[in-house]
Amino acid sequence: MTSIQFAEATVRVPLPGRGAREILAPTTLTLTERRVAVIGANGSGKSTLARLVNGLVRPSSGRVTVDGHDVVREGAAVRRMVGFCFTDPAAQLVMPTCVEDIELSLRRTVKGAAARRERALSVLAAHGLADHAHDSVHSLSGGQRQLVALAGVLALEPTIVVADEPTTLLDRANTRRIGDLLFALDQQLVLVTHDLDLAARCDRVLVVDDARVVADGSPAESIGHYTALVDA
Numbered sequence: 001m002t003s004i005q006f007a008e009a010t011v012r013v014p015l016p017g018r019g020a021r022e023i024l025a026p027t028t029l030t031l032t033e034r035r036v037a038v039i040g041a042n043g044s045g046k047s048t049l050a051r052l053v054n055g056l057v058r059p060s061s062g063r064v065t066v067d068g069h070d071v072v073r074e075g076a077a078v079r080r081m082v083g084f085c086f087t088d089p090a091a092q093l094v095m096p097t098c099v100e101d102i103e104l105s106l107r108r109t110v111k112g113a114a115a116r117r118e119r120a121l122s123v124l125a126a127h128g129l130a131d132h133a134h135d136s137v138h139s140l141s142g143g144q145r146q147l148v149a150l151a152g153v154l155a156l157e158p159t160i161v162v163a164d165e166p167t168t169l170l171d172r173a174n175t176r177r178i179g180d181l182l183f184a185l186d187q188q189l190v191l192v193t194h195d196l197d198l199a200a201r202c203d204r205v206l207v208v209d210d211a212r213v214v215a216d217g218s219p220a221e222s223i224g225h226y227t228a229l230v231d232a
């Protein structure tokens with residue numbers, strides 16, 4: 001697996017007229033496990049941590065590297081390696097139809113409109129979405145929309161998939177469907193989730209609380225820590 005390294009990575013955001021607020025305290029981590037979950041309360045800093053992995057958020061101090069590549073200085077190389085799946089597929093799906101959305105994902109990797117169309121259709125078919133290729137993404141169910149968004153990410157064959165609460169908006173059946181897809185991937189997975197069943201299927205679980213990683217261990221240890229925090 002690829003090594004994702006945080007070296008004293010800190011994120012601060014300006015507070016107008018009041019200095020800055022630390023939304024991620026200095027964090028040092030080496031993530032080499034196939035599946036890493038990040039759990040914690042709303043607003044604790046999970047997305048901030050996840051977004052550092054592909055440079056969507058930049059460290060204010062310290063460094064984050066993926067396979068030795070600095071997420072700031074070598075952002076393009078890192079984004080080729082790290083696919084990012086958002087909670088709300090609307091953040092990613094912007095084209096009139098599903099097939100055009102996949103084509104948009106492929107714009108840099110597949111040259112020529114005909115080749116791109118062919119590849120996009122085969123990506124949709126591989127995810128059971130062939131019948132929806134020419135539908136508007138708005139006509140799909142929430143689960144299907146998330147599947148199209150994830151298909152667009154996977155079409156680029158990333159080495160790592162970072163998924164930020166990919167099932168939060170989904171019902172139980174679609175949560176299972178998207179969860180099963182994520183856990184069937186060969187890729188390394190960093191999964192931000194409120195679903196403790198999904199977290200329990202990972203190799204390592206980080207608990208984020210009040211802008212810092214407060215527990216880091218096996219699912220049993222970390223989920224125990226988190227539930228104790230919530231119950232305290």
Ligand SMILES: Nc1ncnc2c1ncn2[C@@H]1O[C@H](COP(=O)(O)OP(=O)(O)OP(=O)(O)O)[C@@H](O)[C@H]1O
Binds near residue numbers: 023040041042044
């Ligand atoms: N660009 C920003 N400017 C100001 N504050 C921010 C910014 N990004 C995040 N924050 C704040 O930092 C804190 C952590 O946000 P983050 O999105 O990382 O939390 P989270 O644990 O992912 O929450 P949730 O479970 O609700 O998605 C929140 O209080 C959020 O409002």
